[in-house]
Amino acid sequence: MNIDSINNGIVIDHIEAGKSMEIYKYLGLENLDCSVAIIKNVKSKKSEKKDIIKIDNDMDINMDILGYIDTNITVNIIKDGKIIKKAHMELPEKLVNIVKCENPRCITTEQQDVDQIFELKDRKNKIYRCKYCEAQAKKNNSII
Amino acid sequence: MNSSTAKGESVSDTIRTVGCYSDIIAMRHPKEGAPTLVSQVSTVPVINAGDGGHNHPTQTLTDLLTISKEKGKLSDLTIGLCGDLKFGRTVHSLITAMTRYKNIKFVLISPNELKIPDYIKEEKLKKNNIEYIETNDIEEYIDKLDILYMTRVQKERFFNEADYVRLKDYYILTLDKLKNAKKDLCIMHPLPRVNEIAKEVDQDPRACYFKQVEYGRYIRMALILKLLGIK
Structure with missing residues (x-):
């Protein structure tokens, strides 16, 4: 091809x-x-x-x-x-407005004007957590 | 604050407004991470007075003072945490704080549905090599405990009332259940209690939860003085 x-x-x-x-x-x-x-x-x-x-x-x-x-x-x-x-490419330290926090109790689900920020907490296991509620970003999280 | 929120004001705007009238803001909010968010825009110090099922740092300061005063130390302790360990924000904050001290062991007592979140196990306990055991049975390890920290199953954390009703009275601490416990056990509870500690336990010298309230008053006074820069 x-x-x-x-x-x-x-x-x-x-x-x-x-x-x-x-x-x-x-x-x-x-x-x-x-x-x-x-x-x-x-x-x-x-x-x-x-x-x-x-x-x-x-x-x-x-x-x-x-x-x-x-x-x-x-x-x-x-x-x-x-x-x-x-x-x-490298694992970024921070994901800004890339994935959405899906914890229904997180403040970001109520305040729509807030940036969705996930921070790298465990480089080895590629674990990102919401800056606000600490919920883990999952690969099936919604894309912004 | 309620009336502005009802009109659709954002929490950030509310805090900016309240900050114009106050020297410190103590904020309790049902949504997790709300204090972190508003601390970014506030012009005055913000105290997190509890955010959803996430954290409750001033209760933890209270708990640390209680443990320090009642046990005379913050290390070499086996701490039983009992009840709602999933949504219990006081428990999450206390575990985080106790990881700083030497030779701390935890016995995590909860029904399967309310077990401690995985991230607390992975990032707080395992990462800091803290020994812990999980069990459903409040009496199984009660003879090993230096501290028993009871928590309430909180109705407001459940989306489904049937789950709350099923789990609310899962643990009720009675004198009979304490028969094998150490003589110097310290029984704590962040209060309010509903049914999880029987009234008969209040008279037992090991019951520390009302003293804990008093320590809470002192520690919050100290925190406010510190934030105001008053010595």
């Missing part, structure tokens, strides 16, 4: 196979006007299979979201057909 290379844009590479749609939603890529290619189950040297997302336009990518989802992801910024920057 051939997907055209891009001249100016972003390639999100080394996505764990099957997670590309999750990233598509988290980054709000459905709102873009440009071409976006989601390539699933690509053969990979590092792991058996991977997903790739190609975005045919410049845009600001929220690296915190990608680091939260998978630290193996790399982001390549392409300009004039060349990679001008390759970024590796």
